[in-house]
Amino acid sequence: AQTVTQSQPEMSVQEAETVTLSCTYDTSESDYYLFWYKQPPSRQMILVIRQEAYKQQNATENRFSVNFQKAAKSFSLKISDSQLGDAAMYFCAYRSARDSNYQLIWGAGTKLIIKP
Amino acid sequence: EAQVTQNPRYLITVTGKKLTVTCSQNMNHEYMSWYRQDPGLGLRQIYYSMNVEVTDKGDVPEGYKVSRKEKRNFPLILESPSPNQTSLYFCASSGGPGQGIDTQYFGPGTRLTVL
Numbered sequence: 001a002q003t004v005t006q007s008q009p010e011m012s013v014q015e016a017e018t019v020t021l022s023c024t025y026d027t028s029e030s031d032y033y034l035f036w037y038k039q040p041p042s043r044q045m046i047l048v049i050r051q052e053a054y055k056q057q058n059a060t061e062n063r064f065s066v067n068f069q070k071a072a073k074s075f076s077l078k079i080s081d082s083q084l085g086d087a088a089m090y091f092c093a094y095r096s097a098r099d100s101n102y103q104l105i106w107g108a109g110t111k112l113i114i115k116p
Numbered sequence: 117e118a119q120v121t122q123n124p125r126y127l128i129t130v131t132g133k134k135l136t137v138t139c140s141q142n143m144n145h146e147y148m149s150w151y152r153q154d155p156g157l158g159l160r161q162i163y164y165s166m167n168v169e170v171t172d173k174g175d176v177p178e179g180y181k182v183s184r185k186e187k188r189n190f191p192l193i194l195e196s197p198s199p200n201q202t203s204l205y206f207c208a209s210s211g212g213p214g215q216g217i218d219t220q221y222f223g224p225g226t227r228l229t230v231l
Binding site for chain 1 (some may be wrong): 158175
């Protein structure tokens with residue numbers, strides 16, 4: 001069974017600096033999707049970025065980028081120029097491309113604190 | 117505005133009193149799913165539906181029921197709630213094959229407390 005591990009329960013960063021959140025996963029499959037979701041205090045689950053495993057190029061979305069290392073099964077999220085609004089729980093999630101139920105497998109989350 | 121809505125957002129109830137949490141999406145998505153979120157456990161899937169009248173169990177289906185009579189609605193039913201079902205619940209939807217199935221969009225969440 002696939003698993004997703006986020007080893008950092010909490011991270012803090014100074015406003016305007018860069019922070020990297022770690023995520024590793026375990027799978028025997030070669031085709032899958034990876035996601036980072038953000039959950040602010042409002043509790044809404046917001047998609048930050050996604051990566052298709054067959055793509056070698058790392059996904060980027062404005063200040064958010066990933067470092068996808070397929071062989072190492074690592075999928076870290078880098079947030080540049082951190083802003084106060086980035087404070088939230090961040091969840092890494094995996095979905096098999098073959099799984100017919102399209103189920104997302106989630107990590108336990110990393111709480112990101114932004115220091116003003 | 118494309119969205120997934122859930123009602124109620126907050127609910128406090130007592131053990132054994134049947135309740136329904138509604139979920140509706142306006143994106144014509146085929147796939148819908150229910151998750152529960154508990155501290156330290158991330159999100160766990162309760163039930164999912166691939167299309168109208170097609171539902172199946174996720175990882176933690178015990179104590180829950182669902183139905184999918186219409187494409188846009190996917191209610192979660194707790195026939196006899198118990199305190200261990202106190203949690204934050206999310207409904208999610210995505211397009212289905214050929215329609216961006218890989219990205220799920222989430223509702224705002226329902227905070228349920230069972231006393």
